[in-house]
Amino acid sequence: MTVFCEGRDYGYELAGVAMLFFRGEKVIPAKEGEEPLDNFILAETNLRPGRASLSVTVEREERTWEASEIVPVSEENPDHDCELHLARMLYQILSEITGITPKWGVLTGIRPVKLVQRRLDQGLSREEVARELREDYLVSQEKLDLAFATQQKEHAILSRNTPDSFSLYISIPFCPSRCLYCSFVSHSIEKTYKLMDQYIDCLCQEIAHTAEVARQAGLRLRTVYFGGGTPTSITAEQLKKLTDCVAEHFDLSEVWEYTIEAGRPDTITREKLQVIRDAGVTRISINPQTFNDDVLRFVGRKHPAQAVVDCYEMARKLGFDNINMDIIAGLPTDTLDSFRHTVERLLELGPENITVHTLSVKRSADLSGEKAVDLSSLTGDVTEMVDYAQRRLMENGYEPYYLYRQRNILDNLENTGYCKPGKEGLYNVYIMDETHTILACGAGGVSKLRDPHGDDIKRLFNFKYPYEYISRFEEILQRKDETLAFYQSHPIDGTKS
Incomplete structure (x- = not known):
């Protein structure tokens, strides 16, 4: 499966999300000039000051799934916001297609506990960090509990x-x-x-x-x-x-x-x-x-x-x-x-x-x-x-x-x-x-x-x-x-x- 991006390039991260669902299948960002044929993901971004129009299309085995949203984005880091929104949209489509619901949500990094510690160091409460991971990254409650229990030990x-x-x-x-x-x-x-x-x-x-x-x-x-x-x-x-x-x-x-x-x-x-x-x-x-x-x-x-x-x-x-x-x-x-x-x-x-x-x-x-x-x-x-x-x-x-x-x-x-x-x-x-x-x-x-x-x-x-x-x-x-x-x-x- 190939990941295409229009407007902004988030191909690497979205390919990582897709790999959570298609284990053993090759998922790669599209090369420059490559055109979508079959079995592809297309992420489109129209970024404007303060907001972005986003859409995700998945074509697989001659069937098509689509989702689109207009979302607010920050001035400081609009690309992060767009990428995260697209990752969630793709996650939800692929969950529907495959019936799989990865418990770490759209987190693809190797050190989730480090993200928890970083947010706590920035002054967020444990409840605020948990809400961010649950709502923004779609992390399950079970993995939240594991991450916080580990963070307490690691911090010591x-x-x-x-x-x-x-x-x-x-x-x-x-x-x-x-x-x-x-x-x-x-x-x-x-x-x-x-x-x-x-x-x-x-x-x-x-x-x-x-x-x-x-x-x-x-x-x-x-x-x-x-x-x-x-x-x-x-x-x-x-x-x-x-x-x-x-x-x-x-x-x-x-x-x-x-x-x-x-x-x-x-x-x-x-x-x-x-x-x-x-x-x-x-x-x-x-x-x-x-x-x-x-x-x-x-x-x-x-x-x-x-x-x-x-x-x-x-x-x-x-x-x-x-x-x-x-x-x-x-x-x-x-x-x-x-x-x-x-x-x-x-x-x-x-x-x-x-x-x-x-x-x-x-x-x-x-x-x-x-x-x-x-x-x-x-x-x-x-x-x-x-x-x-x-x-x-x-x-x-x-x-x-x-x-x-x-x-x-x-x-x-x-x-x-x-x-x-x-x-x-x-x-x-x-x-x-x-x-x-x-x-x-x-x-x-x-x-x-x-x-x-x-x-x-x-x-x-x-x-x-x-x-x-x-x-x-x-x-x-x-x-x-x-x-x-x-x-x-x-x-x-x-x-x-």
Whole structure:
């Protein structure tokens, strides 16, 4: 389906709204000079001072739907007003056509909680913000409640931030195998084994260099996060080398949280968990994704669900008291009953954090390539899955503390982190809210330098692939040095020379 605009161009945003209804179908803004033929959306805007005449036409399968309105618009931002009105008009037409009513309304951004916080910071009351989201953006009451509950938790976490705070991210972009739904740049251990030692050596050098840069910039480390990939896909000796390097070069005495994604149970051993425990790590992830063995096999997980339970119990015996477990709603071949079983099994185990993801399929994932699955077949029960997880977790004392969305997420839903009181995952909030600087080490890492007293963000990109990271390593160190120049122009104390 193609989106045409006349008068003003809102094609990108309206295509995003249309994609909420036509999952798996290509919806794109029209190219310049292209003419409507069949299966199209036409948005017409006649903007005048203080008001606009708007119309939306949808033609699909030889049927036509139309809507038109004359609406008031502000002088300050008439395009925003027109775009939002057209989005609502299109939403209502497509709801009629498809019978689908996305619960986040016309919101297509990835951080709805940030919008809530921004409005509250502008002085609006909670009732006024709720009314705006409900009436202007068509957000359901259920999602409003979730957004406000999450905002309260996030706000408390963000209030701990200081101008000199930063987080350290360490990338281990290796996995035993690639899961069908995964779009991250990660590499099979079998294919990249010969690079491992050299990669770890370079990574240790970058960690040491980053520590010196952070010290010179006057930054104070608050959270550490080992992600990937699967950090425990490396050996216990390699893992110890990295954790020792972090401890040697960074002051960990004021760190609030230290997380390592243990992730897949087929990479977890008692020896690795002991290394993690001895390093002072305060939080780990052991991720089942589902407790259905058939679904695990279909998505490329080469372990039974019981292996997750065994690793979880082993971690408990070693003294870990803050464990996160991820599950995914909408995995191919999963059912509502199976997903409910997964949620109930998690509640029996009782981890401190449970993160409920909704499947999002990107072009680089195998699900959208040779092994593509009809995305429309993955929807339907997904909303019920997410609703069930939210209800059961909150009934059992878990609270939502961070929330984000992705553009290709099923049923226009969300990913939500839930926790027992006092067990929030701090790094998750800081990376999603872009509240303070993140210094990233390793292949695929993206450092985000945040202005301590403003909204400016500068990104420093590491090379994605391990072989490129190794062969061009000196360039990585040179890029990291840009951190000092950034803090010279954005000083922590707020004074510029």
